[in-house]
Amino acid sequence: MTVQELTDFTPAYPVLLELRPNLGSLEDFLAQAKQQQAHGYRMIAAYDDGEVAAVAGFRAGLCFAWGHHVYVDDLVTAPSARRRGHGAALLEWIDAEARRIGAEQVHLDSGTHRHDAHRRYLASGFAISSFHFTKKTPEV
Numbered sequence: 399m400t401v402q403e404l405t406d407f408t409p410a411y412p413v414l415l416e417l418r419p420n421l422g423s424l425e426d427f428l429a430q431a432k433q434q435q436a437h438g439y440r441m442i443a444a445y446d447d448g449e450v451a452a453v454a455g456f457r458a459g460l461c462f463a464w465g466h467h468v469y470v471d472d473l474v475t476a477p478s479a480r481r482r483g484h485g486a487a488l489l490e491w492i493d494a495e496a497r498r499i500g501a502e503q504v505h506l507d508s509g510t511h512r513h514d515a516h517r518r519y520l521a522s523g524f525a526i527s528s529f530h531f532t533k534k535t536p537e538v
Contacts, residue, residue: 399451399484401491404441407431410453413443417474439471442491444484451476452484456492458499468496470506473515480514489522 455472
């Protein structure tokens with residue numbers, strides 16, 4: 399298994415679609431990815447026998463609550479590649495990158511129903527530190 403940063407996000411699309419089924423077409427995905435990259439979004443992939451087995455998208459940030467941090471936006475393993483250490487490898491890579499850029503913390507949110515993912519995050523040293531609240535903005 400190897401982990402490497404992607405400059406072309408095309409190979410990640412089928413795997414990321416597992417987590418984000420609302421991505422739309424490949425062209426829509428790549429257009430949005432380009433916009434997100436302009437705001438510091440980066441993506442890595444874990445490869446197994448030359449195929450993308452898992453992907454993670456993340457960005458560095460600075461805020462009063464967390465200081466200099468890395469936020470993991472997306473983290474998913476293809477169903478056929480689960481429970482083989484790909485998620486752990488991606489999180490280890492992100493930890494190393496966070497240290498390299500001087501980030502003090504790594505953060506992520508996870509859907510309440512993703513119990514297998516929660517076990518991975520807890521095993522990787524994450525703690526459940528808060529609830530994340532969301533609402534849609536009112537119609538204008």
